[in-house]
Amino acid sequence: MAFARNIAIFTVTLSLLVFIAFFGRLPAFRSTPIGFLHRLLIIHIPSSLRSLDLYFTNGRITSGSSRLGHYLMYEKHPVVVIFFLGLLTGSTALFVPVIWSRLPLHHQILIPLILPLPYIFTYLSATRNHHAYITELNHAAQMRCYPYDRILYYPGNPCQTCLFIKPARSKHCSICKMCVARMDHHCIWVNNCLGRGNYRWFLALLLSTGTLLAYGAYLAYMIISPLAKDHYETYEHWYKYELDPTADPSSWLTYLDMKLHYFLMFTSIYLEEGGLRASGVGLLALLTWPLPLALFGYHIYLIWVGMTTNESGKWADWRDDMNDGVVFLGQRRQDTLQSIYQTLPEEEEPRTTWPLESRHILVRTMNGEPPQNLPSRIRSVAKEDSFQRVWSLREVENVYDLGFWDNFREALK
Ligand SMILES: [Zn+2]
Numbered sequence: 126m127a128f129a130r131n132i133a134i135f136t137v138t139l140s141l142l143v144f145i146a147f148f149g150r151l152p153a154f155r156s157t158p159i160g161f162l163h164r165l166l167i168i169h170i171p172s173s174l175r176s177l178d179l180y181f182t183n184g185r186i187t188s189g190s191s192r193l194g195h196y197l198m199y200e201k202h203p204v205v206v207i208f209f210l211g212l213l214t215g216s217t218a219l220f221v222p223v224i225w226s227r228l229p230l231h232h233q234i235l236i237p238l239i240l241p242l243p244y245i246f247t248y249l250s251a252t253r254n255h256h257a258y259i260t261e262l263n264h265a266a267q268m269r270c271y272p273y274d275r276i277l278y279y280p281g282n283p284c285q286t287c288l289f290i291k292p293a294r295s296k297h298c299s300i301c302k303m304c305v306a307r308m309d310h311h312c313i314w315v316n317n318c319l320g321r322g323n324y325r326w327f328l329a330l331l332l333s334t335g336t337l338l339a340y341g342a343y344l345a346y347m348i349i350s351p352l353a354k355d356h357y358e359t360y361e362h363w364y365k366y367e368l369d370p371t372a373d374p375s376s377w378l379t380y381l382d383m384k385l386h387y388f389l390m391f392t393s394i395y396l397e398e399g400g401l402r403a404s405g406v407g408l409l410a411l412l413t414w415p416l417p418l419a420l421f422g423y424h425i426y427l428i429w430v431g432m433t434t435n436e437s438g439k440w441a442d443w444r445d446d447m448n449d450g451v452v453f454l455g456q457r458r459q460d461t462l463q464s465i466y467q468t469l470p471e472e473e474e475p476r477t478t479w480p481l482e483s484r485h486i487l488v489r490t491m492n493g494e495p496p497q498n499l500p501s502r503i504r505s506v507a508k509e510d511s512f513q514r515v516w517s518l519r520e521v522e523n524v525y526d527l528g529f530w531d532n533f534r535e536a537l538k
């Protein structure tokens with residue numbers, strides 16, 4: 126019982142740490158406890174350990190581990206892909222054989238249909254990058270996909286590595302060593318950048334993995350529940366009459382204590398009755414299925430607001446500066462809007478197929494005073510004296526937001 130309970134506590138803690146490590150960096154969590162714990166885990170604890178190591182061993186421990194850390198963080202490597210697919214394969218090999226004979230026929234048909242999906246979508250996310258990567262061959266076409274909004278992206282910025290003008294919404298990935306079209310993020314789970322061309326496979330991967338895990342947890346519950354039922358009634362009786370008969374049943378502390386005991390007992394009974402193979406994997410699936418689905422939900426939110434993960438970070442920077450009162454919104458001169466008049470050579474800002482034009486320009490100033498002596502790239506397109514202080518992102522147009530369904534169609538390209 127104590128062993129099973131320790132396993133349950135260990136698995137819950139591990140899931141929480143994984144959640145913080147993977148989700149804590151999202152701009153949405155920047156000023157929440159999750160963001161704080163993420164900074165503690167990724168920045169503060171490692172830097173304290175480094176200082177200790179520097180003090181005691183003159184940095185001998187961290188110089189070896191930082192080479193490994195550098196490899197894992199900044200080089201293209203399949204370690205996480207192998208870990209993920211290995212965990213999935215290992216769990217399946219442990220889980221399916223012990224429950225197979227007890228499953229109804231329709232589940233025996235459904236499992237072989239759902240199980241291959243995460244493998245297929247991992248493969249597609251990892252390999253379908255001939256549209257995501259910008260090359261000399263497709264550069265001209267990539268330049269015509271999105272206009273420069275002059276908020277997040279300005280025309281005429283060359284990539285120092287790839288030596289061409291960066292198309293709007295693209296970003297150079299220092300791990301892939303390529304510029305990526307409509308860059309979302311570099312994903313270590315698939316060892317590839319996600320952008321135009323393979324983002325859809327990433328969405329499919331999240332959805333299929335979340336569904337598979339939830340399904341696995343449900344199957345474990347379905348198989349073990351009848352076995353655990355008798356025990357559960359005994360435990361319920363034990364808590365009510367023997368653990369603490371004097372506890373005040375109306376107090377929220379008793380209520381919380383009872384719920385916590387129930388949860389731990391329930392998990393323990395399952396681990397004992399189902400055996401470590403069925404219930405251990407079932408518990409892992411139960412605790413992890415919300416992770417891919419929450420990430421899927423977050424990406425649906427990003428599609429809804431017309432942003433990539435990369436852009437959500439840039440917008441969050443603007444929002445933080447707006448809160449400090451140092452951001453000014455200017456109107457673009459009508460005659461410089463792309464459809465009417467071209468201010469830059471065709472190679473730097475070609476005519477795009479995108480239906481919207483940006484009418485706004487954002488400027489941040491160092492001292493919070495209205496902008497003066499604007500650089501020529503802004504002066505040439507902005508209406509003079511049109512700059513007003515803005516306090517909220519709601520006042521700014523996002524030219525890449527066409528409304529949910531059009532954004533969704535765009536995300537699948
Ligand atoms: Zn580049």
Ligand SMILES: [Zn+2]
Binds near residue numbers: 298299302319
């Ligand atoms: Zn990359």
